[in-house]
Amino acid sequence: MAAGKEIRGKIKSVENTKKITKAMEMVAASKMRKAQERMRHARPYADKIRNIAAHLGEANPEYVHPFMQTRAGTGGAGVIVVTTDKGLCGGLNTNVLRAMTAKLKELEGQNVKTQAVAIGNKGLGFLNRIGAKVVSQVTQLGDTPHLEKLIGPVKVLLDQYAEGKLDAVYLCYTRFINTMKQEPVVEQLLPLSQARLAQTAEEKQAYGWDYLYEPDAKSVIDELLVRYVEALIYQAVAENMASEQSARMVAMKAATDNAGNLINELKLVYNKTRQAAITKELSEIVGGAAAVG
16 A cells, blocks of 8 residues: 555645645735725825826926926936735736836837836846846835835936936836736836826816915925825835735635645545555455465
């Protein structure tokens, strides 16, 4: 019964793995709910800033902030890549890194030099492997993103854009659609498009009053647009974290189901092996008895 003992060992091993994946699935489900709440709570803040900035921009058309100026195309481009610190979340990181690689190839085809900011361990490791120029990074954000940790690394690209050294800054992350669906996104962060800052008719009516500026409109617009870009990056990280926990929960559920199927198959093989061994012993006994008789 050496084969039977080996199969029993495999069954025990898979059962232990199943316990681990089940526990990870439940932890991810708990974290996913918190991450989704955090993501939804961040949206109104960015919307409020966008509306005020758009209103101020319309009231002061003579001033155009550097973040809204379209460049001639003589500088480089920056890419902010948002990935997870940990694995075991299905194809989440693979999909966003594939989308980012396609964007980098497109920029290289236009002879545009690129530099990157990595948010998350997986993206940092990938950028280093492909030999990309990483100007700053932030990893080990934990389960809760903190804006003060993000501002420093991202400010490198924002300052370069404001100084005219970069023509565009792109943001790559995974957008949360629902628990079962998350999609990789590569969107232009800078220059801020008019469409991004445009107000709907309802918003124009709601924000139709005049503001008193202190110290002046230019200073307020400068601060607001920087805060708006920071809010967009924070939102991207929050969406990525919600996507990560959802993807991990789904991946761990699939792993738990697969472990259950594998255990059933191994038990079937074990029972067949055991029956074959019993049949063989009975045949030997009957054969021996016949020989003696």
